[in-house]
Amino acid sequence: MRNDWALALDIGMTPEIEARYASLSVPRYTSYPTAPHFSGEIGPEIARGWLSEIPSGEPVSLYLHVPYCRAICHYCGCHTWASLRDGPIEKYAASLTREIELVADIIGTRQPVSHIHWGGGTPSLLPRHSLLSVVAEIGVRFDVLPAAEHAMELDPRTVTPELAATLGEAGITRASLGVQDFDVTVQQAIGRIQPVETVEAAVKALVGAGIEAINFDLMYGLPHQTADGVRATVRQAVALGPHRIALFGYAHVPWFKVHQRLIDEKALPGTMARLELEAVAREALIEAGYQAIGLDHFARADDSLAIAASAQALARNFQGYTTDAAKTLIGLGASSIGRLPSGYVQNIQDVGGWSAAIDSGHLATAKGKQLSLDDRLRGAIIERLMCDFTVDTGAVCRSFGVKQSALSGCMLALDALVADGLAEVADCRVSVTDAGRPLVRVVAAAFDAYLARPNARHSVAV
Numbered sequence: 166m167r168n169d170w171a172l173a174l175d176i177g178m179t180p181e182i183e184a185r186y187a188s189l190s191v192p193r194y195t196s197y198p199t200a201p202h203f204s205g206e207i208g209p210e211i212a213r214g215w216l217s218e219i220p221s222g223e224p225v226s227l228y229l230h231v232p233y234c235r236a237i238c239h240y241c242g243c244h245t246w247a248s249l250r251d252g253p254i255e256k257y258a259a260s261l262t263r264e265i266e267l268v269a270d271i272i273g274t275r276q277p278v279s280h281i282h283w284g285g286g287t288p289s290l291l292p293r294h295s296l297l298s299v300v301a302e303i304g305v306r307f308d309v310l311p312a313a314e315h316a317m318e319l320d321p322r323t324v325t326p327e328l329a330a331t332l333g334e335a336g337i338t339r340a341s342l343g344v345q346d347f348d349v350t351v352q353q354a355i356g357r358i359q360p361v362e363t364v365e366a367a368v369k370a371l372v373g374a375g376i377e378a379i380n381f382d383l384m385y386g387l388p389h390q391t392a393d394g395v396r397a398t399v400r401q402a403v404a405l406g407p408h409r410i411a412l413f414g415y416a417h418v419p420w421f422k423v424h425q426r427l428i429d430e431k432a433l434p435g436t437m438a439r440l441e442l443e444a445v446a447r448e449a450l451i452e453a454g455y456q457a458i459g460l461d462h463f464a465r466a467d468d469s470l471a472i473a474a475s476a477q478a479l480a481r482n483f484q485g486y487t488t489d490a491a492k493t494l495i496g497l498g499a500s501s502i503g504r505l506p507s508g509y510v511q512n513i514q515d516v517g518g519w520s521a522a523i524d525s526g527h528l529a530t531a532k533g534k535q536l537s538l539d540d541r542l543r544g545a546i547i548e549r550l551m552c553d554f555t556v557d558t559g560a561v562c563r564s565f566g567v568k569q570s571a572l573s574g575c576m577l578a579l580d581a582l583v584a585d586g587l588a589e590v591a592d593c594r595v596s597v598t599d600a601g602r603p604l605v606r607v608v609a610a611a612f613d614a615y616l617a618r619p620n621a622r623h624s625v626a627v
C-alpha cells in the first residue's frame with residue numbers, strides 16, 4: 166500500500182511533470198535570502214552594531230558550530246574537517262569561549278536564552294573539560310531559561326556511556342543522531358559503517374544519562390539504496406524509539422563538496438527513484454505512527470515539534486524545522502550563521518581565520534545580508550509555506566504594511582504551478598496541493614526575488 170502523498174503524486178501529475186520539477190535546483194529555504202546572496206560588505210563593525218540592537222530581555226537562541234570529525238563521510242554536506250587529535254579541538258573550544266565573552270560584552274546585558282544548538286561536524290568530540298567550560302561560560306554570560314532546549318548533533322559511533330554522562334552533566338536535553346541508512350552496501354558506498362547495534366547502544370547510553378529526547382537523521386537518494394532497504398532501515402530506526410526523525414534527500418554537489426567525488430554517481434538513484442524512495446520511507450514512518458511535519462520531518466504525537474505543527478507555530482531556521490520562536494539567533498564558531506535584528510551574519514569559514522579574529526578581540530564576521538522590508542515580507546511567506554504548506558499572503562502583506570501588489574510578479578509565476586497541480590490560489594491564499602507537497606520548495610521559490618540572480622547553485626528539489 167502506498168501512502169496518500171504517493172497516491173496523490175500518481176493521480177495529480179504526470180511523471181513528466183514530476184520529473185521536471187523534481188530536478189529543478191531550488192534552495193532548501195532555511196533562510197531567506199539564502200546564504201549564497203550574503204555579501205562581504207557586512208563585516209565585524211556592522212555585526213557589532215546589529216548585536217547591540219538586540220532588545221534587552223528578549224530571549225535569543227545560540228548556535229555553536231564545531232567543525233571537526235574523526236573522518237569525513239563521503240556524502241557529507243557540512244562544513245567540517247577531519248582531526249584525529251584532540252589538541253586542535255581543545256584550542257577551538259578556547260576560542261569559542263572567547264567568542265561567547267566577546268558577543269556578551271557587545272550585547273551588554275545577560276540576555277535570556279531559550280534554545281541552544283550544537284552542530285557540526287561532531288560537537289561531542291570536544292574533550293570533557295572543554296565542553297563543560299564552554300557550557301559554564303554560556304551560563305555565566307547568558308541567562309539560560311529553565312525550560313530552554315539544549316540540543317546536540319552526535320555521531321553514534323562516538324557515543325560511549327562516559328560521553329553520555331558528560332552530556333547529561335552539561336545539561337544536554339536533546340540528542341540528534343546521524344543514522345542515514347542501515348544497509349551495509351549503502352554504508353560502504355558512503356564511507357560510514359555503523360551497524361544498528363552501534364546506534365542502539367548510543368540511544369541506551371543517552372537515555373541512561375537522562376537525555377530522553379532522541380532525534381534520528383535518515384537519508385534517501387544515497388548510492389545503492391533500494392525501496393526494500395529503505396523500508397527496512399525505517400523499521401529498524403523506529404524500533405529504537407526516537408521522538409523525531411528527519412528524512413533528508415542526499416544533495417550531490419561534488420563541485421562544492423569535493424569529497425563527494427568518492428561517491429559512485431552511477432549508483433545514485435535518478436529523479437523518479439528518489440521520489441519513490443522518499444515515498445516509501447514516508448509511508449513506513451506514518452504507518453509506524455509518526456506525524457509528517459513540513460517537508461522532511463516526522464515526530465511522535467507527544468513531541469514538541471508535532472505539538473507546534475498542530476498549532477501552526479512551527480519555525481524554520483538553519484537547523485531545519487524547529488519549535489524555537491526566538492527572533493534572534495546568535496551564531497558562534499567558524500562558518501556559523503546568525504540572524505540578528507537587522508539581518509544575517511556569517512563567520513569566517515576557515516578555523517584559522519576565525520580564531521585569529523576572535524583571539525585578537527574582534528568579531529569574525531565575513532559576510533551577511535541586511536534585510537529589507539521586501540526580504541522580510543517574502544521570508545515570512547516562504548517560511549509559512551515551508552512549515553504549513555499554506556499562507557494567506559494578504560494577511561502577511563498587511564502585517565508588514567505592504568500592498569498586495571508588491572507580490573504581483575509572484576502570483577503570475579504561480580499560474581504555471583497551479584496549472585501543473587502543485588499549488589492552488591484562492592484570493593490571496595496560496596496552498597500547496599497534496600501532490601505538490603514533496604515539491605514545496607518549488608512553490609516557495611515563486612516568492613524568491615533572488616533566484617534568477619547568478620551567484621546561487623542549489624541542490625535538486627527532491
Ligand code: SF4
Pocket residue numbers: 233234236237238240241242243245285286287320343
Ligand atoms: S560525521 Fe557528520 S558532519 Fe562529520 S563527516 Fe560524517 S556526515 Fe559530515
